[in-house]
Each structure stands twice: as C-alpha cells, then as structure tokens.
Amino acid sequence: MKNNVVQQSFKFVLVMTIITGFIYPLACTAIAQIIFPDKANGSILYQNNKPVASELIGQEFTSEKYFWSRLSATSPYPYNGGDSSGSNKTPAGEEIADAVQQRIKLIRALDPENDQKIPVDFITASGSGLDPHISPAAALYQAGRISKVRNIEKAVLMNLIEKNTEKRQLGILGEPRVNVVKLNIDLDNLE
Numbered sequence: 001m002k003n004n005v006v007q008q009s010f011k012f013v014l015v016m017t018i019i020t021g022f023i024y025p026l027a028c029t030a031i032a033q034i035i036f037p038d039k040a041n042g043s044i045l046y047q048n049n050k051p052v053a054s055e056l057i058g059q060e061f062t063s064e065k066y067f068w069s070r071l072s073a074t075s076p077y078p079y080n081g082g083d084s085s086g087s088n089k090t091p092a093g094e095e096i097a098d099a100v101q102q103r104i105k106l107i108r109a110l111d112p113e114n115d116q117k118i119p120v121d122f123i124t125a126s127g128s129g130l131d132p133h134i135s136p137a138a139a140l141y142q143a144g145r146i147s148k149v150r151n152i153e154k155a156v157l158m159n160l161i162e163k164n165t166e167k168r169q170l171g172i173l174g175e176p177r178v179n180v181v182k183l184n185i186d187l188d189n190l191e
Contacts, residue, residue, distance in 0.1 A: 042054050042056070043055040043056050045181060045182060045185060047185050047188065047189070052185065053181045053185075054181075055132060055179055055181060055182055056132065057079065057081060057130050057132060058070065058072065058079050058126075058130055058131050058132035058133075058180060058181065059079055059132070059180070059181055060072065060078040060079055061180065061184060064110065064145060064146075064149045065146060065149045065150050066146070066184045066187065067134075067139055067142050067146065067178075067180050067183050067184055067187070068122075068142060068180070069131075069132070069134065069180045069181075070121055070122065070124070070125060070126050070131055070133075070134055070138075071099075071103065071123070071124060071125040071126075072125060072126075072129045072130065073125040073126075073129040074129040074130065078129075079129070079130055080129075081130060083129075084128050084129055084130050096124075100123050100124060103122075103123040104118060104123055107122070107123070110145070111142075111144070111145045113144070114141065114144055114145065116141055118141060119134075119135050119137040119138040119141055121134055121135050121138055122134060122135075122138040122141060132179050132180055132181050133166075133177035133178060133179055133180070134177070134178055134180055135175065135176070135177060135178070136161060136162075136165050136176050136177070136178055138178075139161045139164075139165075139178045139180075139183065140158065140161060143157040143158060143161065146187070150187075150191075152190065156190070157187075160183065160186055160187060160190070161178060161183065163186070164178050164179060164182055164183045164186060165177070165178050166178070166179065
C-alpha cells in the first residue's frame with residue numbers, strides 16, 4: 001500500500017513536470033510566435049537592418065541632438081535592466097527635491113533660451129527606472145533645442161513627435177506617451 005502511494009506520487013510529479021515544465025511553456029511560446037512574433041522576441045527595434053534596442057526598455061541619451069529620456073534610478077548606471085527599481089525615496093524628502101533641482105539646473109543650462117515650464121516627468125525618475133516613455137509635453141519641450149542643433153524645422157519635429165505619440169490604451173487607460181528610443185531612431189532616419 002505504502003509503496004503504491006509512493007509510485008503514484010512519483011508518477012504524478014513526473015507527469016506534472018512534463019506538463020508544466022515542457023508542454024505548457026512550449027505551447028505558450030508557439031502561440032506567442034504565431035500571434036505576435038515581434039513582441040514574443042523582445043520588441044526589438046532595428047535601424048539600418050541592425051538591432052539597436054528594445055522598445056520596452058529605455059536608454060540614456062546625452063547628446064544634445066537627441067530627445068532625452070526620463071531619469072533612471074537604477075544603479076550603478078542608468079537603465080540597468082539587472083537592477084530595475086525606483087529610487088525608494090519619498091517625494092517629500094530633501095534628497096529627491098535636491099535631485100530634481102539639479103536636473104532643472106542642468107536642463108536650463110543646456111537649453112537656456114527655453115523658458116517653458118519643464119514637464120514633471122522630464123525631471124523625475126519612473127517607478128521601474130527603465131521606462132522608455134516621456135509625455136508628449138516633455139518631447140515638445142525639447143523640440144526647440146533639437147531644431148537648433150540639427151538644423152531641422154521645428155514643425156518637422158512636432159510632426160515626428162505626433163507620429164510617435166501612443167494614445168491611451170482602449171481610449172481610457174494610461175496617458176498619451178512618446179517612446180524616446182523609437183522617436184530618436186525616426187529622428188536619425190530624417191537625415
């Protein structure tokens with residue numbers, strides 16, 4: 001009797017291991033590859049037929065000729081996928097207020113002619129530290145600087161921002177947003 005229970009238990013574990021460890025993952029992978037292969041393979045973005053990024057993970061852009069992303073709170077370097085997290089600092093804390101003020105000073109110094117109000121998402125980090133999106137307002141805020149640096153008409157940049165603005169999901173979920181990586185790839189493709 002005891003031996004029979006052990007055998008049944010072993011068979012059950014073996015069958016469940018095969019189902020949950022092999023059959024189910026393979027079925028999910030096959031379905032994903034058929035229904036949405038781009039997303040199943042990491043949402044890879046290409047430039048000149050070469051993979052350059054994933055549309056799901058932000059990148060740090062520091063050159064004045066590119067749109068800049070949100071701050072990243074990951075360490076030891078920005079947009080570190082192995083250390084995805086927010087800063088875990090309180091919004092009312094002095095440390096975060098100092099970081100925001102430093103970011104404001106940096107942005108004002110790099111674009112002194114721009115007297116527009118700086119959008120809040122442009123001076124604060126995202127919850128994950130990996131967010132590839134900024135608000136349309138943050139993208140529009142940067143259009144003047146990029147227009148001067150690249151010698152491109154601001155209207156062309158505004159159209160590019162509009163083209164890259166993702167609407168609310170199902171018309172009600174989230175806020176309009178611009179994927180900075182995709183926007184910068186399209187910006188490079190203008191030239």
